[in-house]
Amino acid sequence: MKRLLFIPFLLVFVLAFCLEEASGSGPKVRILLSESGQPVTVSSTGGLVVGRPGGAFPVTGNTALTILPSGNQLLWKEKNITATGFIIKPAGRDYLFVGQRAYRGHLVLLPGPGIIRTINVLELDDYISGTMKLETNPTWPEDALKAQIIASRTFALRNLERNSDNEYDFCATPLSQAYGGINAEDPRTNRLIDETRNLILTYQDEPANAVFHSQSGGVTEDARHVWGTSVPYLISVPSPWESDAPHSSWKIRISADSLSTTLEHAGLTQGKIQTIQPVYSENGGRVKELVILTDYDTYRISSQRFRQAVGFEVLPSTFFKLEMLSLSETVQREVFRERPLSSEEAFDLASYLERDLTLDDIIDIIERRQRERERKRSDTWRDIPLERTLEWVDIQRPKEFVLVGRGFGHGVGLSQWGSRGMALEGYNYKDILLHYFPGTEIRRAHFR
Numbered sequence: 036m037k038r039l040l041f042i043p044f045l046l047v048f049v050l051a052f053c054l055e056e057a058s059g060s061g062p063k064v065r066i067l068l069s070e071s072g073q074p075v076t077v078s079s080t081g082g083l084v085v086g087r088p089g090g091a092f093p094v095t096g097n098t099a100l101t102i103l104p105s106g107n108q109l110l111w112k113e114k115n116i117t118a119t120g121f122i123i124k125p126a127g128r129d130y131l132f133v134g135q136r137a138y139r140g141h142l143v144l145l146p147g148p149g150i151i152r153t154i155n156v157l158e159l160d161d162y163i164s165g166t167m168k169l170e171t172n173p174t175w176p177e178d179a180l181k182a183q184i185i186a187s188r189t190f191a192l193r194n195l196e197r198n199s200d201n202e203y204d205f206c207a208t209p210l211s212q213a214y215g216g217i218n219a220e221d222p223r224t225n226r227l228i229d230e231t232r233n234l235i236l237t238y239q240d241e242p243a244n245a246v247f248h249s250q251s252g253g254v255t256e257d258a259r260h261v262w263g264t265s266v267p268y269l270i271s272v273p274s275p276w277e278s279d280a281p282h283s284s285w286k287i288r289i290s291a292d293s294l295s296t297t298l299e300h301a302g303l304t305q306g307k308i309q310t311i312q313p314v315y316s317e318n319g320g321r322v323k324e325l326v327i328l329t330d331y332d333t334y335r336i337s338s339q340r341f342r343q344a345v346g347f348e349v350l351p352s353t354f355f356k357l358e359m360l361s362l363s364e365t366v367q368r369e370v371f372r373e374r375p376l377s378s379e380e381a382f383d384l385a386s387y388l389e390r391d392l393t394l395d396d397i398i399d400i401i402e403r404r405q406r407e408r409e410r411k412r413s414d415t416w417r418d419i420p421l422e423r424t425l426e427w428v429d430i431q432r433p434k435e436f437v438l439v440g441r442g443f444g445h446g447v448g449l450s451q452w453g454s455r456g457m458a459l460e461g462y463n464y465k466d467i468l469l470h471y472f473p474g475t476e477i478r479r480a481h482f483r
Contacts, residue, residue, distance in 0.1 A: 061482045062195055064162040066214055067203040068133060068153045075102045075144060075151050076134055082126035085111070087118035093126065102144050102151060109146045120145045130217055137217040145202060154203045160228050163187050164220045169213035171451055173221035176458035180227050182467040185477065186449050187212060189235040189245035192480065233480045236468055238268055243475050247449035250280045252354040252442025255471065260316040260323050261339060261445050268474045269447055276456020282351050282443040291433040301344035306331030308433055313357050321354045321446060355440030362434035448472065
């Protein structure tokens with residue numbers, strides 16, 4: 036995450052302006068909605084209060100304001116006011132609109148070099164509400180939804196502590212949890228969030244790292260095979276409830292040329308791929324890393340970096356087998372062979388022995404034998420007479436890679452489709468969470 040050095044008086048202003056919200060029912064979450072050089076338009080039906088270092092200004096209802104980047108500051112276009120940042124809150128209980136999308140809480144707009152960072156600050160459970168439609172299906176069984184809600188709440192709470200020194204806690208993309216504001220809420224999941232209020236997953240009295248993914252492919256993965264760190268409750272467990280999941284099985288085909296270009300652009304390899312050898316984890320299902328031989332060098336790449344380079348949507352998971360389809364080609368290659376010695380260089384002892392030797396013949400034999408011994412002892416190619424020829428040879432060149440696999444996502448922790456399958460078979464949310472996170476406990480958090 037990028038960092039911004041705040042000037043002290045802006046920090047003081049931010050704290051004072053938001054003081055009344057700090058006494059809410061739970062911790063606040065800061066979500067980076069966007070980071071670009073495009074203008075940001077904000078409105079609210081009940082009006083706005085716009086704060087900046089030096090004062091706050093009211094804006095009447097249904098009146099949009101526009102914030103533009105201006106060097107290392109921001110410009111409020113309608114008022115022609117520049118500032119090192121703006122805080123925008125609804126004047127009443129109405130929602131904020133950023134463009135056409137509605138959000139709870141308030142906004143913090145911060146400058147970067149020619150850009151605006153738009154950050155939504157809101158209650159923890161309001162944030163969870165805005166992830167539900169994007170992370171799961173609100174029509175699923177209630178216990179599957181409750182398990183997802185508790186996992187999402189725990190994941191957010193645990194990572195709030197890690198990011199407290201940054202400008203924001205999470206992105207609105209699936210790299211954190213997919214978040215869409217009020218548009219991503221659903222009345223059913225909002226009710227279930229209220230019913231499970233403050234319930235989190237803990238391990239040794241601390242919030243657990245309650246990670247989740249879409250589909251495991253039948254068995255989840257151990258965290259150490261994905262992220263290199265062992266976690267007692269993030270171990271491989273069976274998940275046989277996913278047979279009707281959309282990615283229960285899949286096949287993708289990638290041309291060798293396309294894959295070579297993709298990995299080279301990602302800075303992972305150089306040259307044309309000659310072959311790929313997967314290295315599998317202990318359970319024999321998921322790929323831990325890939326050994327890739329190119330015409331330039333040999334590379335070892337983690338399966339997660341490989342999947343990221345290829346594209347998370349293109350390569351659904353690292354749970355796959357790989358087959359290489361080759362193309363036979365006939366090509367010309369340079370061949371270097373030792374050149375036959377000239378009559379002057381060659382030495383044929385038998386021809387000497389067929390005639391009567393003179394003293395000159397004996398001296399010549401000795402000199403030629405000495406030169407031959409010296410040539411054979413030579414360690415440099417320059418002393419070995421070579422000749423270059425062109426030959427047509429048959430070679431096998433990789434044409435295409437076929438990946439046949441299962442599941443969607445990193446495979447660690449809660450399988451969302453597995454959770455659905457368990458709920459359909461009558462398991463409750465506690466059963467689900469304790470199956471996918473063995474050794475954890477479900478407790479009620481107490482916020483100050």
